[in-house]
Amino acid sequence: MIAQSTAFKRTALALLCGLVVIALAMLTLPGKSYSAQDRDQLLAGASSQHPAGTDALGRDRMIRVASAFLLSLAGAMLAAAATTLAAAAVGTLSAFSPATLGRFAMLICDVFLALPWLFLLMMVRSALPLTTSPAHSAAVTFLVLAALGWPACARAVYRGARQLRNAEWMLQARATGLRSTQMLRHILPNLMPLLLPQFLISIPAFIIAEANLGALGLGIGEPLPSWGGMLLELDNSALLMRTAWVYLPIGLLILILLLLEAVAAEV
Amino acid sequence: MHLSRRTRKFAAAALIAACAAVCATQNAPRLPGELAWNLGTDPKTFDPAKVDDQASELVRYLTAGVLLRFNRSTQKVEPQLAESWTPSPDGRTLTFRLRAGLQFSDGSSLTAKDAAWSIRRVLLKDTTAPVAEEFLSAEGVTVDTPDDRTVIVHLPQRVIGIGKVFDEIAIEPASRPSEGRVTSGPFVVADYRRSQYVRLRRNPHYAARDSNGAALPYASAIRLDILDNHEQEIRLFERGEYDLIDSLPPDYFGLLKQKAPNAVRDLGPSLNTEQMWFNQSPAAPLPAWEKSWFQNQAFRVAVSRAIHRADLARIAYDGHATPAYSFISPANTAWYNHALTVPHEDVAAAKSSLAGAGFRMNGSQLVDSTGRAVTFSILTNQGNAARFKMATLIQEDMKALGIQVTVVALDFPALIERLMHRQDYEACLLGLENVDPDPNAMLNVWLSSSENHQWHPSEKTPATPWEAEIDRCMNRQASALKDADRKQAVDRVQQIVADQQPFIYLVYPNALYAVSPRLQGVQPAVLSPGLAWNVEHLRLEGTR
């Protein structure tokens, strides 16, 4: 059973890496740009020039999907790393602090989870200078998502760290007078089995979050492609009737998310 | 381990029960002879004097009895409750003669006293009726009623287009404002469910008759749904639940045309415009060099020349728009200037005029005379797909000039704050809806002292000679007695705007409608409400 699941994970990881390589290769093709508008071929079907057709502004769909994939994967990994680090710091510190401080930290996490984060996003969006390039605004979007995502992670880390704190070997170490800084050297490796899955699970979560934001219009600026921007095409039945290629982004998104979850899954 | 057949059956039954619980639909039933369509948003008020949003305006249009009606099709003012009206030669006294035997929907008689009371109420400061502003100095207006059927209105100063203003004043029972429940118009407000619908029923005492003497309105009731979702609206129209769609988005036009070619109407350019403008306010929190670009006529004209308006109309509006160069649309036959000279699309000319103004190319990037790269952002509102597409197309067009453009879409409140409160933007792309073909209605946009003078609001004195000339011309058309003088003044304003490009006009969106084949009596018009302007004559096939 375990061997089977590891083989499954390996296949999923290999597929993902394959997709990344293909996407990178597509972007390096000469004469291809994600923003070039072929104004004579709007919502066209597959052709030799445009293998997956074009969107409503005549831009090549294949290149845009490849760019969106790489951008969101990179952004989501960045955000997942930031979130996991922040959650690890907060969770561990709270777990090893006096109980009241720990409970207070978790209270703040609960409050955070209940706030209408939409306004924070609007505020950040509005506070950005208007001339911020789409790439910078994309980075800011993912960082804000990371800033909003750590409470969920922190609770899980807190629980895990508390269990560690009450483990027998830890009690023995404390009894023999081990200082807190020395304890950290022992804690962190033991938390890795908890942190790594959190990191891996966060990646698809951030991809979906960015896609939802894009569908709300708070996502990444044009002409940079994003899943959210492309999913917006789906809410218009008029577009759906023109060409079946509009389903490519959502189909690919689901495939990528499935692969990511397979890599992150615990048996 | 396999499950026994009983267990499997139990599981299946449970699954079916779950699915059954999931299926639930609800439909608001239609009354016989009832017209139905989508209003879009909740009306903010049913008090006709306090109307200040589109949904409330439509409800007022359908229910209020007015002395004069502005016919949306002929674009002329016609008497409605009044049988005649006579303005004095100096335009400061208006005499209305009411028809005989008028009644309200509750059967009480409608006399000059009610008309006078309604007009006075609108003018009262406490009512804060937006329409009072149209009288220019509302406190000086007096209303007399020498007899039961005559109303005389004395104005302190002449008002251009005063006839149209009476189109917005509902005649209500004196001292009994009823918020649409007792009206003198074709329909009466019967029921209102917030976020669901407004129901109107026929006014049994409505005076108007058709050419055969039959009572109007034909329809027994109207249901105005409150549905903020184009997708569902189209679906319900296809199913026959809605009889008309008042403003059809361009992408759905093609879809509906395939399914029901007789149902869609494209009336050509509407009076509305879509335009882009640069921030020319000296108080804007922008760097000085950017302000110098935007205040430079050659820069604005070059940008205008580099925009492919035909592409904007074809791509962003699916062909259902017309390239625009002026604020008067060709649909406005009375005021359109056929002799206007405009800067047509010409990228080479744009580049040379930029070079003449001190800009030069540094590789593929345009730089100004100090060597700074020319970039700007276009601010537009979220949720309008066509506008966003236009901004993205313009972004691509500007690459030919070497200008880097960023497109930022904000939700409306955030946009208004940046635009009108802080002037913190570089370029903005929005649309203007014109419900009145008379340019005097746009006075607030062209007067430099106005808050709605978008590129440079609330100027204490006109900042440039051409803005001063626009002020003079607009004031002249507001006070001129002869129509020819007014036309000349407005023509001059159009030419100044074409030369200076404070607003870079992009397209006139076409007036797109959908009409159910079962609906009879429809005469689509470009002015709003384009399909329901003659609501008394609308009826469903097979109903009486």
Place this chain on the structure above:
Amino acid sequence: MKAAARLLRRLARAFVVVALVVIGTTFLVRSAPGYLSDAREMDARYGNAARAELSAEAAKSGSLKQLLQTEITGWTHGDLGISRQYEVPVAELIAPRLAVTGSLLLRSIVAAWLLALCAALVSSAGRRPSLLWQSPSTLLLAVPTAAMATLCMVSDHGGPVLVMTLLVAARDFKFLDRMLQKAWREPHLLQARAQGLSTPQLVLAHILPSIASQMLALATLSIVTALSALVPIEVIFSVPGLGQLAWSAAMNRDLPVLLAITMIMAVAVTLAGMPADRTGEWQGA
């Protein structure tokens, strides 16, 4: 005595959470761009009236402290305030929508539980985790809610209840599947099976009771999942519930309505989480 003290402590905690959420929401909404703006300002006919209204409001509720004071004094008198976009009492807006949303949630969660339980029972009974059963739920969770709802609406198949049921069922299925897998492999169960106890008897007498204690955690999970999917589903299907109201309140900066809805949701999630906290989750604490 100890239980009562614990309960009081948890209630106090819930109260503190809700209070902080209220302050945080007020701060966020008030500071968000466009609080004192109105689309009517752009319309030359209605601009002056709109500006006058807004300056009157700014004078009354300019600072954060003023806003909070007005809101809290209102609540202590049972007055939830007046909606900024509809100009009617907030309670009048929320009451009918509470019923609609409650009905949607109840129907979806019950259907989801039935669906998830049946699927989990069948899936966990197999010898090894079946990909066939795992894939649908992973797939459903991978699709963004808005996309799923839109596709359902555009294709005219399924409505809000179906979409929410599928979403909650997918999440519950994973939870239940994991639990049931463990339950099937309990030593006493293996013995009972070896001794020939039939499957329905096993399920009813042993499996269901052993997971009953986790039902509260399941309830929390279901409610949290359903609430997070509520806004996109209600907006896309135009259901006149709390989610749609919350969305339009957010777009129109309608602080009183937003506060009321945020409070309701915060209370719902906190109360739902309270018993679950007690039974299983805080084992380490």
